[in-house]
Amino acid sequence: MSTTPLKVAVTGAAGQIGYSLLFRLASGSLLGADRPIELRLLEIEPALKALEGVVMELDDCAFPTLAGVQIGADAEEIFDGVNLALLVGARPRGPGMERGDLLSANGAIFTAQGKALNKVAASDVRIGVTGNPANTNALIAMTNAPDIPAERFSALTRLDHNRAISQLATKTGASVTDIKKVTIWGNHSATQYPDIFHAEIGGKNAAEVVNDRAWIADTFIPTVAKRGAAIIDARGSSSAASAASATVDAARDWLLGSAENDWVSMAVRSDGSYGVPEGLISSFPVTTKNGDWEIVQGLEIDEFSRARIDASTAELADERAAVTELGLI
Numbered sequence: 634m635s636t637t638p639l640k641v642a643v644t645g646a647a648g649q650i651g652y653s654l655l656f657r658l659a660s661g662s663l664l665g666a667d668r669p670i671e672l673r674l675l676e677i678e679p680a681l682k683a684l685e686g687v688v689m690e691l692d693d694c695a696f697p698t699l700a701g702v703q704i705g706a707d708a709e710e711i712f713d714g715v716n717l718a719l720l721v722g723a724r725p726r727g728p729g730m731e732r733g734d735l736l737s738a739n740g741a742i743f744t745a746q747g748k749a750l751n752k753v754a755a756s757d758v759r760i761g762v763t764g765n766p767a768n769t770n771a772l773i774a775m776t777n778a779p780d781i782p783a784e785r786f787s788a789l790t791r792l793d794h795n796r797a798i799s800q801l802a803t804k805t806g807a808s809v810t811d812i813k814k815v816t817i818w819g820n821h822s823a824t825q826y827p828d829i830f831h832a833e834i835g836g837k838n839a840a841e842v843v844n845d846r847a848w849i850a851d852t853f854i855p856t857v858a859k860r861g862a863a864i865i866d867a868r869g870s871s872s873a874a875s876a877a878s879a880t881v882d883a884a885r886d887w888l889l890g891s892a893e894n895d896w897v898s899m900a901v902r903s904d905g906s907y908g909v910p911e912g913l914i915s916s917f918p919v920t921t922k923n924g925d926w927e928i929v930q931g932l933e934i935d936e937f938s939r940a941r942i943d944a945s946t947a948e949l950a951d952e953r954a955a956v957t958e959l960g961l962i
């Protein structure tokens with residue numbers, strides 16, 4: 634393995650997710666104990682003092698894999714030469730804000746960051762978007778970075794994927810490691826479709842093992858799709874440690890490859906597979922290898938699944954229309 638540090642940018646680094654994510658990245662959860670990483674942390678000016686405190690804590694951990702940390706508020710300086718950019722920072726929805734206001738506020742952030750990455754990132758850069766609305770933010774960044782291949786952008790649906798595995802494990806008593814080939818389709822929102830009709834538990838079809846269509850339709854799907862809101866309700870703020878963990882899982886599998894006889898869910902640019910309109914950043918079952926991903930082909934989609942995939946991708950098409958109207962893409 635290379636001993637050259639991987640340069641990893643994290644935006645919104647002084648936020649809640651950042652507080653968990655940075656320590657996972659620095660301690661070797663991404664590429665293991667033998668590959669050093671260098672952190673490049675982007676924040677807005679008013680948050681830089683808090684970020685300095687986080688860096689003091691990173692120093693105090695004396696992580697052997699952490700080869701350096703740079704912080705700042707200038708995207709072009711922070712993204713210079715980065716191999717991986719984890720775009721976490723985004724403006725959360727505040728009281729009285731409409732969806733359009735959120736798209737517009739975050740659109741400005743992802744337009745600027747897409748342009749900066751286009752200008753200064755390393756030629757092998759991979760960009761993972763966690764900040765919401767993740768799929769459409771990724772679309773905005775991708776469109777504003779015309780020199781970076783579109784397949785280098787993805788939005789995070791791995792948290793939903795992990796949530797689905799966990800719910801399925803609890804229902805069936807299986808261990809999470811026995812559960813394979815779960816899929817999240819569509820948007821990282823309440824319209825997402827967590828699909829277990831192709832999933833396996835201990836090598837058997839998961840839907841057959843569950844053998845309870847009503848539980849799938851009325852409990853499993855809404856529980857996974859609305860888990861973010863349930864956590865906000867219980868904790869008073871959105872998921873942070875689990876979102877950070879999923880961000881690491883997604884980046885690690887993207888760079889190092891998904892497991893044999895399994896796949897992961899990633900929101901990536903649609904090539905029209907499974908009737909998802911081309912160009913949308915929509916979640917699919919994908920396999921990954923050497924930093925590339927491939928949509929799993931040939932899965933049979935029945936009427937039940939078709940309706941749910943179509944509903945979520947229609948929402949993504951609406952978001953794309955809204956940001957097009959705002960002149961962001």
Ligand SMILES: NC(=O)c1ccc[n+]([C@@H]2O[C@H](COP(=O)([O-])OP(=O)(O)OC[C@H]3O[C@@H](n4cnc5c(N)ncnc54)[C@H](O)[C@@H]3O)[C@@H](O)[C@H]2O)c1
Nearest residue numbers: 645647648649650676677680722723763764765789792876
């Ligand atoms: N995709 C997912 O699964 C998932 C899961 C959980 C949360 N999220 C989303 O992740 C985002 C971050 O969540 P959080 O809990 O860390 O929020 P947070 O509010 O605690 O932190 C966000 C940070 O981003 C910073 N920021 C804002 N504008 C920025 C800019 N232009 N450049 C750099 N930094 C900027 C803020 O100063 C803040 O420190 C939110 O949009 C949240 O909804 C996504």
Ligand SMILES: O=C(O)C[C@H](O)C(=O)O
Nearest residue numbers: 765860861862864871872
């Ligand atoms: O749902 C949210 O707003 C937060 C986050 O996207 C989540 O899925 O936990």
